[in-house]
Amino acid sequence: MPAVNKRTYNTTIRRGEAPRLVCAAAHRLFSAQGYLATSIDDIAAEAGVARPTVFSAVGAKPAILKAVVDQAMSGDDLPVPLADRPWYVEAVEEPDPRRAVRLHARNMRHIQERVAALLRALEDAAAVDRDAAALNDQVRRQRRAGLAGIAADIASKAELRCDEQTLADLLFVLPPDTYYRLVLQEGWSPAKYEAWLADLLERTCLVVS
Secondary structure, three states, X not given: OOOOOOOOOOOOOOOOOHHHHHHHHHHHHHHHHOOOOOOHHHHHHHHOOOHXXXXXXXXXXXXXXXXXXXXXXXXXXXXXXXXXXXXXXXXXXXXXXXXXXXXXXXXXXXHHHHHHHHHHHHHHHHOOOHHHXXXXXXXXXXXXXXXXXXXXXXXXXXEEOOXXXXXXXXXXXXXXXXXHHHHHHOOOOHHHXXXXXXHHHHHHHEEOO
16 A cells, blocks of 8 residues: 655644644545554644644544545535535536436546545445444445435436436445546546446436437
8 A cells, every 4th residue: 555654743733724634634544554554643643733632623533534534525524515515516407317427427536536545444444343334334324325316316317228226226336446446456547437437327327319
């Protein structure tokens, strides 16, 4: 796994910056070396803060992991639901089914850029860590619900070659695994992945005259 260069302790951090620094550092470390191999001391060093600051800013490791996953899914720490994000609304409000599929593929690509390695680390940790397992189950349920909504949106705009549940299953399974393997392991560009995913979904799921 790629090494992460640890940062020196920064005594000039402004009030309110610590949570962002801690979460950003944890995201890098969890993605690069895994959840179990990352300690609070590692996170503190990478964030450039004192060890007690990690706890006061975000919490213990399970709380940090949850915060990191939540922020990675949405793209930031703003209290705005995913379904209310402009890029999500754009795809849902697009009337043309092919264009809607491509917008959803674009959104899934950008989400996977942030979460693919993190979700792999979470799944690995879930096998041996109770807190990680509970969070992994929660994340899977949230993803299931969100992707079922996307499948319903696509189904409302065009006849499907498959049933809606099958489309939801494909959306749930395809992006994390295929992005991780094709982009992070095989060296595809994110743009190539996005085009491939959109084309695959359009060809296998849509009946468009």
